[in-house]
Amino acid sequence: MKTIIVTGGGTGLGKELALLFAQKGYHLLLTGRNANTLTAAKIEIEENGGRADILTLDIRSSEEISKKTNEITDKYSVYGLINNAGVGHFGPFQEISEQEIREMLETNVLGTILMTKAVLPLLEKQGEGRVMNIISTAGLRGKVHEAGYCASKFAVRGFTESLQKEYADSNIQFNAVYMGGMDTPFWAESDYVKDPSRLMSAKEVAEIIIEKINQDEIIIENKKS
Incomplete structure (x- = not known):
């Protein structure tokens, strides 16, 4: 089974995509830092007839990615990677702290690049696969009070478009996904979006x-905004 x-597979869009891919016969490996949410998502997938495992x-961390990628190589036939994990801090640019900027860059950019670099050799070896990068419409245009997040x-976006060109003659497809805000736990610790319920669901x-x-x-x- 492929x-x-x-990444970020325990809640929101990551979990919903995992559920749908499981229905298509794929085995899902849900990763994230919260074992509780990952386990809950795994149970939901299995209750719907799918197969899933979790990996905190x-x-x-490049060291952690390298170590755990080596661990899964012999256990699973990795076909695809969905780079879904991300964080956002919003507000006037001068009020965003350096720590918040670093968190966005390290998670959204470095995390995506490191995961892709670790998984691509597995896809190249088998001659096929898919990498899906969840980017957001913040990767299409600048937005007020989202300077760091858009950056x-x-x-x-640039990373994904470059790999699409680099692997154009291969059987590895790269999806760049640009979506607006969603009604997910992403907004749980922020008042930036006053009423998340008006947004599309994950x-x-x-x-x-x-x-x-x-x-x-x-x-x-x-469409709901």
Whole structure:
């Protein structure tokens, strides 16, 4: 059975994508730092007839990624990677701390790059695969009070578009996914979005992504906003 790795797979869009890919017959390897949410997502997938395992992992650590990638190589037939984990800090640029800027760059950019670099050799070896980068419409245009977040997402956009060109003649597909805000736990510790319920659900967004899975660029504007 082919395995798809999902970073930030315990909640939100990561979990919803995992559920849908499980329905298509893939084995899911859910990664993140919170074992409790990962375990809950694993149980939900299994209750729906799918297969999943969890792997606690901090994608900001190259040492941890290298160690755990080596551990899974012999256990799973890795077919794909969904770089979904991300963080955002919003507000006037001068009020965003250096720590918050570093957290966005280290998670959103470095984490995506390190995970991709670790998994690509596995896909190259088998001659096929998929890397899906969840970028957000913040990677398409600048937004007020999102300077640092947009900077991180523009970086992932450039990274993804470059790999699409580099692997254009291979059987490895790179999806760049640009979606608006969603009603997920992403906003739980922020008052930046006053009413997340007006946003599309993660399930709705996941379903659209699956429908457009063969497109290199998937743009989903928030129809409810």
